[in-house]
Amino acid sequence: MGVFIRIALRNLMQARLRSFFLTVALSLVTMLLVILLGLSQGLTETIVKNATTLASGHLNVAGFFKAKASDANPIVTHRAEVRKAVEESITGVDFIIDRARGWARVVSDVSSMNAGLTGVDAKEESRLFEILQLAKQSEYKEGGSDEVKGDARRLANKNTALIFAAQAKRLEVDVGDKLTVAVETMKGARNTAEFEIVGIARDIGIMSNWSVFTDKASLLELYRLDADVTGAIQIYLDDVDRAPKAMGELRLALEDKGYTVMEHDPRPFWAKFEGVSGEDWTGQRLDLTTWSDEVSFLLWIITAVDSISFVLVGILVVIIAVGIMNSMWMSVRERTPEVGTLRAIGMSRRRVLLMFMLEALILGLVATSLGGAAGAFIARSIDAAHVHVSVDAVRLILMSDTLHLSVGVQQVLTAVIAFTLISGLSALWPAYRASRLQPVTAIQHIG
């Protein structure tokens, strides 16, 4: 094999100009693919982070309680008992919290908005407080100072709320101001309460537009629910990728303990109201979901980015493949006498094929490794530079106000392996034709 690699390498060096242009082209496409994969991975990470900060655990045990068949109340009764059962049934857990959920009209002195309320127990939310960054006043108030006001940990107090900068801008409120929160209780009555804004956090993408955090006790009181009720038990695993498997295991364990668990429906809880209210049952049923189920309405963004990347890279790959194929045709034509000689001295067809394929594979491997390394470097540099995205629409899509690209070994290896194989495949036909050359034809080509 060594001599074939040597021949391939030296032939590539002999056709320097051709090899150089192909290497550059292949490197650039690989670099582009690595950057796009980094963008897609970064987007996924942002969505996971945002989703698991604002709206979901890696795995959720929520459910519906129906006093009568037409109800669809998104609550879990006997919270302590269910949580204990969950804690006993699942392994590989980092931590577990539970949060109340609601939907309310939030009214300030000058404006109002609809928002999803998340009632938190401040004692359990150290991760939330680590991730949320309070905004400078200038970020939500025209002519505001650079002072960061408020303290998210004050959500430990009753009737407190934490909102996001875009909401504060819209409601024209500041830390310390009061918001009136109006909800419809499970029994259909309207109830309102005043909440003091204890912090205004920086926006973290599209989801923070409608998320408001309150203290859990006050939210439950607002809905006239007792303290042993919750919205969802949120489980954070050591490995987020294990969520689907852990969900299956937890389902079996909870069913063994006598709980009724709904069929898996990969949608957020609020998309299930209509279906649940149409079902003919009463009482409590648990509903298990993963983080991706709860933000499935956002996954189109990743699909869109991946599709655009696929089409773009696909077009470039076709161009490169044609380039490699042409180059190999030229190489075969130029080296027909050599093929004839090699066949005459006893080289098999398979080895002739291998010799030409190796040339393309080596070219592919070198070029894609260079491109992969350059792509990883550029992606990491962009990520480290925290490039600010100034266009609101792009910010919403990226779910972040900075460009986040995440490139790991897997992305680089994927690009390198895929393009090296494509390079090899592009050379397959010319190499095959070379291997089928009749020795006498090739020798006569010598003249």
Add this chain to the structure above:
Amino acid sequence: MRAMPAIVQLQGVHKDYPLGNLVVRALRGVDLTFDKGEFTTVAGPSGSGKTTLLNLVGCVDTATRGTVTVDGASTSALKESKLTELRLRKLGFIFQSFNLIGVLNLFQNVEFPLLLQGGLTKGERESRVRDIVDKVGLTEQMKQRPNELSGGQRQRVAIARALVTRPSIVLADEPTANLDSGTGNAIIDLMKHLNETEHTTFIFSTHDSRVMSRASRIVQLVDGKVVDDGHGHRTGAAAVAPLAEA
């Protein structure tokens, strides 16, 4: 009575090439036998069928009609993979234009057929290559690439490459055509020496009368037919046995 067993036999061999609407009859009913250890030249003017004959014996082409038997195997009955194996194990080629692999140095060019054959350790290959390169007198040029060698030196490398696998038959198509007469003579001397010392059968084509005179047997081809199958100076390995038996 034959001195040595036949290593190549051609019986009623025809070779036709289509050329547009025409058919070029390169060989027309050739019957020939080459014995082991012979040092034979196939002579004749351009277009007489010399190269075609060597191609058929070298298993790089097949006859239109007739039978070509090389080392006991009828080439028309063999599959491509078996023909390749026959070329690799039994035959050595020396080309008019040397046909060395430009990207490999002298040592690597000569070593290449051994790598294709497999079965030898690196040390055994190295020893075999050094031995044959020494015989062709190019030990000093071992690391040089073909483009750094003279025409005569390149042809010596081609000879070394053809002989390194210790083939039964070496076929040389006008091996001196691209060389000056001095170098050409030296190459023929070398081939003859190897024929005598290694007992390798040499069949080579030429239309150079000076080269022809060095052969132990001259097969004369004209228009695809053998017109003369005479013997020159019967020297070399093939010449020894008949005298001994006589």
